[in-house]
Amino acid sequence: MQGRTRSWWGWGNVEDAVVGPERDALTRRVSDLLPGADLTAHTAPPIESFGVGASRVRAPQALAPIVSEGVRDRLAHSHGQAFRDVARALLGKLPHVPDLVVRPTSEAEVVQVLDWCSDAGIAVVPFGGGSSVVGGVEPRVGGDYAGAVSLDLTAMNRVLEVDRTSRAALVQAGALGPQLEDQLRPHGYTLRFFPQSFEFSTLGGWLATRAGGHFATVLTHIDDLTESLRVVTPAGVVESRRLPASGAGPSPDRMFLGSEGSLGVITQAWVRLQERPRWRAGASVAFSDYDAGVNAVRALSQSGLHPSNCRLLDPVEAFINAGSPTAVLVLGFESADHPVTAWMERAVQLCRDHGGTLPEPARYSDTADQSAHSGAADTWRSSFVRMPYQRDALAAQGMIVETFETACTWDRFDSLRAAVDDAAQDAMRKVGATGVVTCRFTHVYPDGPAPYFGIYATGDWGRTVEQWDEIKAAVSEALLVSGGTITHHHAVGRDHRPWYDRQRPDLFAAALRAGKATLDPAGILNPGAVIDPLRRPQDLPPVGQQAGLGRRAGVPGCASS
16 A cells, blocks of 8 residues: 555554554453553564574575565565564564565566575575465575575566456466455456455465455355466476366366465466445344354354355454444345345344344445445454454553464364363463453354454563463364364464374375475475475485476576576
């Protein structure tokens, strides 16, 4: 956004940080929730205090125009946006800083970078908007590499083609959410994919992490909107065929979706578009009994109504973010084709059948730029956008504020929720923290919900990262043991690896390692995220004996050997 300055240490734009009356009100709410908490505010240390050394590697002269060695730039690319990232930056502890930030402007330059790094044994960490919350963009790659490069794709940000007949678009991977929508709007289309990180994340990042969007049912993940991918690997280029569906063996797209840049660099994709919605309906439903709210949401998810929004907030989450004393269901429908009144009326009746009440009537609109939100839904929507900024403010006041998200089948939800609550409370006691655990549903499916757990706890300034790590480990273990997934939409990165390694079948892991050895023979791509290289760089044969590096891939603009 023009006129805005991205924060190098925390979320979003410097100008949008929580300050003044907003911060005072936030501090009061936390004090009411956790009396006695030490909420002394701290500020991020100066950049010079991090002692970032000179780059250990030097790029070829041909790449010089797209290379940055600036300390601020390197620090900003040294971490993601998890609580532990923000807390470490505030404490002046960012130990894994890339040697260079490289911003290719074309696919040919991506190939040049991968060739150079494969030859030189330099780790390459693909970087979109940097919103990872699982250590996915942190160059925590170990000592087997000559250096580490952050490959920032945001200069490749154009919509290259719009196919109106098929309602699809070819988009470069570095397009940030607003850039993508701004280029689609004149055509009357939208990708209709709005994660909380929308403003600060890219299409390539969404694809590489199998990100989840804002909408609660049907097209929930970026997978559902992907028609084909083009991926540059050190061994060559992989491009899948544009198809609405196919039963021709295992899908090549599925191999790269969720691979987090460990198998190749996604450079562009054909994505499925939607017409911009005109008709909308919105309502807030209160439940005095949270379990009744859960049953109502299950009925909605299995009804075939497919609400666009179906977020159930437990009473604590509703109080913190919507000011409600009861559990709240934020419910919505939208369509570009027809009014959605009948769908909302039936959904409301289902909620009433389970004890839900509407503090005010549902709202409807039939104008593309008019919202249908109201009451608690309006409050929640505003709070949802501000949550990451508020998290940063509280982290600077010694609070531990972070989330876990998972998915499970409906029959396991009650026991999983109890296990997470017990594990979090027990871990907080062990680390000397006092806090609360909240739960909301972000996405719902006929066979299960995607619960999103929040932790709001007092911490000891200077020790909050260690305290959080213990809580994180305890809850992650509870998720896995209770039959949930380690992540529904936040990816694996380096932080989830211990539990992901146990969740996936061993033979699948072996097949994935073999695939990485074929696509990335030098093992340079995002080492440690999702899968480890089969071999270390120093164990490889000389480069001339390695088969099929990128420079042999026939990419326009690249010399062939």
